[in-house]
Amino acid sequence: MSKSITIDGNTVPFEEGQTIMEAATAAGVYIPHLCHHPEFTPHGSCKLCNVKVNGRVCSACTFPAMEGQEVLNNTQELTDDRKLITQMLFVEGNHFCPSCEKTGNCQLQAVAYHLNMLDNHFPLFYPARKVDASHAEVMIDHNRCIFCTLCVRASQQIDGKDVFAISGRGLNKHLLVNAQSGLLKDTDIEATDQAAHICPTGAILIKHTAYQVPIGERIYDHKQIDQVSLDSENPQHGQ
Amino acid sequence: MHSFIQDLAETNRYQATRLLSILRAIQTRYHYIPEVAIEQLAELLKIPRTQIISVVEFYSFFHLSPRGQYEILISDSITDHMLGKKGLLDYLSKKLKVAVGEVRQDGVVSLDNTSCTGLCDQGPAGLVNGYALSRLNHHRIDQITALINQQKPLEEWPPELFLVEDNIQLPDLLLAHPIKPGAALTAMFNRGAQETLAEISFAELRGRGGAGYNTAWKWHLCYEGPEEDAFCDIVTQQHQQQRYVVCNADEGEPGTFKDRVLLNTYAHQVFEGMTLCAAIIGADHGLLYLRGEYLHLYEKLQGILEARRQAGLLGNNILKQGLNFDIEICLGAGAYICGEESALIESLEGKMGIPRNRPPYPVTQGYLGKPTVVNNVETFMAAASIAINGGDWFANVGTQKSKGTKILSICGDCARPGIYEYPFGTSIQTVLDDCGASDVLGVQIGGPSGTFIANHEFKRQLAFEDLATGGSFIIFNNSRNILEIVNNFIHFFAHESCGFCTPCRVGTSLLKKQLDKIIEGHGSAGDVVALEELCQLIKTQSHCGLGQTAANPVLTTLERYPELYQSQLKKISYEPGFDLDGALETARRLAKRNDTGAHLAQIEDES
Numbered sequence: 001m002s003k004s005i006t007i008d009g010n011t012v013p014f015e016e017g018q019t020i021m022e023a024a025t026a027a028g029v030y031i032p033h034l035c036h037h038p039e040f041t042p043h044g045s046c047k048l049c050n051v052k053v054n055g056r057v058c059s060a061c062t063f064p065a066m067e068g069q070e071v072l073n074n075t076q077e078l079t080d081d082r083k084l085i086t087q088m089l090f091v092e093g094n095h096f097c098p099s100c101e102k103t104g105n106c107q108l109q110a111v112a113y114h115l116n117m118l119d120n121h122f123p124l125f126y127p128a129r130k131v132d133a134s135h136a137e138v139m140i141d142h143n144r145c146i147f148c149t150l151c152v153r154a155s156q157q158i159d160g161k162d163v164f165a166i167s168g169r170g171l172n173k174h175l176l177v178n179a180q181s182g183l184l185k186d187t188d189i190e191a192t193d194q195a196a197h198i199c200p201t202g203a204i205l206i207k208h209t210a211y212q213v214p215i216g217e218r219i220y221d222h223k224q225i226d227q228v229s230l231d232s233e234n235p236q237h238g239q
Numbered sequence: 240m241h242s243f244i245q246d247l248a249e250t251n252r253y254q255a256t257r258l259l260s261i262l263r264a265i266q267t268r269y270h271y272i273p274e275v276a277i278e279q280l281a282e283l284l285k286i287p288r289t290q291i292i293s294v295v296e297f298y299s300f301f302h303l304s305p306r307g308q309y310e311i312l313i314s315d316s317i318t319d320h321m322l323g324k325k326g327l328l329d330y331l332s333k334k335l336k337v338a339v340g341e342v343r344q345d346g347v348v349s350l351d352n353t354s355c356t357g358l359c360d361q362g363p364a365g366l367v368n369g370y371a372l373s374r375l376n377h378h379r380i381d382q383i384t385a386l387i388n389q390q391k392p393l394e395e396w397p398p399e400l401f402l403v404e405d406n407i408q409l410p411d412l413l414l415a416h417p418i419k420p421g422a423a424l425t426a427m428f429n430r431g432a433q434e435t436l437a438e439i440s441f442a443e444l445r446g447r448g449g450a451g452y453n454t455a456w457k458w459h460l461c462y463e464g465p466e467e468d469a470f471c472d473i474v475t476q477q478h479q480q481q482r483y484v485v486c487n488a489d490e491g492e493p494g495t496f497k498d499r500v501l502l503n504t505y506a507h508q509v510f511e512g513m514t515l516c517a518a519i520i521g522a523d524h525g526l527l528y529l530r531g532e533y534l535h536l537y538e539k540l541q542g543i544l545e546a547r548r549q550a551g552l553l554g555n556n557i558l559k560q561g562l563n564f565d566i567e568i569c570l571g572a573g574a575y576i577c578g579e580e581s582a583l584i585e586s587l588e589g590k591m592g593i594p595r596n597r598p599p600y601p602v603t604q605g606y607l608g609k610p611t612v613v614n615n616v617e618t619f620m621a622a623a624s625i626a627i628n629g630g631d632w633f634a635n636v637g638t639q640k641s642k643g644t645k646i647l648s649i650c651g652d653c654a655r656p657g658i659y660e661y662p663f664g665t666s667i668q669t670v671l672d673d674c675g676a677s678d679v680l681g682v683q684i685g686g687p688s689g690t691f692i693a694n695h696e697f698k699r700q701l702a703f704e705d706l707a708t709g710g711s712f713i714i715f716n717n718s719r720n721i722l723e724i725v726n727n728f729i730h731f732f733a734h735e736s737c738g739f740c741t742p743c744r745v746g747t748s749l750l751k752k753q754l755d756k757i758i759e760g761h762g763s764a765g766d767v768v769a770l771e772e773l774c775q776l777i778k779t780q781s782h783c784g785l786g787q788t789a790a791n792p793v794l795t796t797l798e799r800y801p802e803l804y805q806s807q808l809k810k811i812s813y814e815p816g817f818d819l820d821g822a823l824e825t826a827r828r829l830a831k832r833n834d835t836g837a838h839l840a841q842i843e844d845e846s
Contacts, residue, residue, distance in 0.1 A: 042596070044596045044740075044782065045739050045740050045741070045782070046740075046741055047740050047741050047742055047780050047781075047782065048741075050780055057779055057780060059596070059782075062596040063598075064598065081776055081779070081780055084772075084776050085741050085742060085776075085780060088741050088742070088745035088746065088749070089741060089745070091745070091749075092741075092744075092745045122745075122749050123749070123752060123817070125748070146741075147738070147744075162287040162289070164289075165287065165289030165290065165292075165293050166293065167289065167292055167293035167296045167297070168293070168296045168297070168738065169296065169297050169574070169591075169736070169737055169738050170733065170734065170735070170736040170737065170738040170744060170747070170748070171733070171736075171738065171744060171745070171748045172296070172738070173738040173744065176289045176292055176293065177289075178287050178288060178289045180274070180278060180288070
């Protein structure tokens, strides 16, 4: 008999070596996340995927599934905390959805809708951050970076480059690009790189494509992020 | 500079794991990490420049722009404040003609604040080019100013400026019976390594850093390897496996300074404890992670290691028993988070001190991915004593769940601050009587990340089952303002959060904002509730111990003095979330106006 855990009381099978997130996704259970992506080494920093495992808070994306785990995921308490964490990400940077070209395709925005976030709740920090539009095809709007490190991991693990890094301590965290000038144009990034497409927010964008897909026809305009996430991260889902 | 960095890289065998040590050398020589140095190092160490920049930006003692030839940092611990730090800093700033946080125009001196430097029993304290300055006062500041303006090298400064006293006030089980160098190892070789581990197990020694994990069990896990490997041929596996012993001397909890004293006076015993651990788990390499603030101990400790090598207590074939083990000292560079064991390991590997995801735990995958024991200075010291005196000797002292003694760093409002050793189970009142504390308002047990207890709770005990502590014990008398204390602690955590996870990175800064708002009198109904909600979120959702305890200063005082917080709130139902008049300050400055029309009342009916 295969091994299993329970998530919100439902039995979920897992294979040795799988994380709770992987087991959940394979079973069609959505656990909200932003810094996790199935193709890359888990990072465990956004903390949206925090679940309760036998009473203890763990990040589902990094914590291994083990026999006997009773996992709580979709509870009011966790949803409330996830909403607060998402609100923290919003007030930390400068996120103005109506004027952002990523709107409708943005995972941060979609998670916020999914968690029924209706305001910022916390006071805004309004940090002074820059835009790097130096590169011909790819641009960075640092205002929207949430330090998920997906671009860092994609560049290293898929593109075989080292274009990005996260630097600084505490609230001074920031995204670095690997060029002496500190500008994207002096790196070896290309518009076809995975790192240029992986950003869950509007921080890294491909130029000249902004409104090719009109608002109203974008990924999250008609589907919730849980459905999109399960469809894309678990190919078997819905079959 | 080119050849300096080339030589430095060569001395460090071009190892990226040595990055902190390399950067310390560059910072010391050039007073910053120049861009050309980063470029050259990136090539020599074969790592991306971004990795070097991220390390520079992570640690407080590294800078991308030049600091003064004399870099002065003044400790910002609450105990320094209680000893008049603010006034002294202002005086120093005026005398040196340099603003706090700035470099003087001639580049000779820079001045800034730094987190607790571990001299709380002899503050106000500071650092000059990394070396500890004790008992600062107006006279000493005049002296320092003159020395800097004459540009006297540090070696020519009067030694009393750098005098750091032990202040051992009450020795007990460990401090009163220091071991002779080699005695614990001899006892271990006579008894046998696994039998010695059994004694440590009988002693029920628990980690002295605060968390209290069973020491013998930790060593056993490291020796046995991960559970899933337990079915393999243990003998071959143990022979193949490289293991490490790490001593955590990154004592950064404000108010703690016991490790400073242990390393100053009992270093032999600490190193002996590490060697003992090495023999038991099968390690040949040990690392002492010494916090950067204790640079003044570095040379002395190197001397002791050398003496131990000469005496056959370190190196190859220790005491001719076939044990090979040596210890290396690695200096930190100003980051409280590196006291967290997995962040410490990252730092030892030359990286930013960001706590790892666990599992795997260090006992299975620690330094360089190998099984590693990380223990506190005091734990290794106790283990060495137990090896000689046996488990019963230790376990006969203390309480049911907390055996032995605990070494406390006592500071704040008392007549005799310093080091005190107590059997677990001792009441707080006993401690207060011994150190000469009167008119006590409360005590911060275990530092900012611990608990604030009020004066009706002094019957409570020092013990893992009641008040656990890594050693910090800060006393406040009735003249102290609780909100000022809490504010100091909350600012500390916001400054020290590594920024890895959202709840701690954003939460500690939001907490700082929210608390400032309440303390500055801009809070209204609902703001204390919002404060508590934020605290709970940070506590439950953060990645590591820093975040999980960062809200404790608020939570433990809010529980005891709710009226204190409520009394700060305005009586109106809505208060703008920020200082309206304060927000106009930039506009006033730009417009060069300061008339009535350029000011705004916080709420309409106030004007």
